[in-house]
Amino acid sequence: MRRGLALLLLLVPLAACSGGGPEATPQQPVVLVSAAANLADVLPPLLESFRQRTGIPAQVNYGNTAQLAAQIERGAPVDLFLAADRQHVEQLARKGLVLADTLCVYARGKLVLWARPGSGLGLRSLEDLASPRVGRIAIANPDQAPYGAAARQALQRLGLWEALQPRIVIAENIQQALQYARSGNVDVAFTALSLVIDEDGERLEVPSRLYDPIEQALAVVKGSPREAAARRLADFLVGPESAAAWQRYGYERAGEGGR
């Protein structure tokens, strides 16, 4: 057993030294982006085309918007923040932690109701949810996740929220809500169009008049040593070059007055 310990102690420094990795050779400043998890599909192609145009590479830290904001508040070395809502970015701006002049809405999310292929629910409107044919309904946590709040608002406006309570399952976020529906643990899920745009299954877009716009805002983090590069990336993401990608992945472009 003592040999085992010796072996372990020998391996440890080796593993620790093998570090370095891709960041070890910085020819270009790598922009670090903290992005809401719902951007996991749309962001990689956008960042790739940004890199081709400018030669500036970017890395992404995906996570939950509230957690990402807390990290920036504690001084995480993030250059650009792409949130799933407006409030968290505005809060950071009020505290002087992001550059207020860079704050803008970069996309609007669309809320959809989704059921897995072959569920045979034949959903035509949200009112169909009241039917006993539909079992459990997953939504993201309405107190934390913007799409969850939008789903609650839509159901409230239709007067269905109270009646559906026993059948509503709260997920941590929209990805998890979707996962519940994919795996058949619930019949339908409220999620983002961007997450199911390439996926088979039944899809019903929730009319936008039923919920307040889901505005996703961005801002450059104050004190970033790569501020110039981060500003260029922010401009690119709201610029005409990326409009097609946002639409392709199920987002609505931010309005003309966005910037």
Add this chain to the structure above:
Amino acid sequence: MLAALLVSLKVVGVATLVIAVFGTLLALLLARGRFPGRTLLELLLTLPLVLPPTVVGFFLLYLLGRGSPLREWLGLDLLFTWQGAAVAASLVGLPLMLQSARAAIAAVDPELEDAARTLGRSEPEVLLRVTLPLAHRGILAGLFLGTARALGEFGATLMVAGNIPGRTRTLPMVVYDAALSGDLATAAQVSLLLSGIAFLALAITRRLEQPSRR
């Protein structure tokens, strides 16, 4: 996935070293030391075992983040680095090491240590030649358990180090991302790998905990 494996290896490597060194020293202190606040220290060090990892991560975010005196004092910026992830992994792995190592050291017969002292051995010699060798099975068992827990760390690491592919993204984060994005094949592969390693660590621990047949 290979990148995440490398990050995990670095994180666990450093965490193992930290757990081995600090775990053994602290276990000695807790098992043999007589000082006020000993129970309090033990409880504090054991807390990460039962706290939600997100709470540990939240504390660490404040401890290592902007405006923290510790950060000023250390002059180190650990947020969003694999070293920060190693701190989180060490902290959650340490209690398992302490439990096992402390019990093993406490079980060493003090008369054997006294015998060595009457034969003229100095305290460090007693420690290295009597106490630690007699307790080595428990210490190693704790080290394997702690390392296995460090490898599986997710919640605290996510808060402190983020989830940056190639930099701080560890194997458990690959599982989380893959499961949420519907990539069940990747999630299953990595889950099996992690389960296999954890099983092995438990099996070794179990062997170590059995009374020696010698």
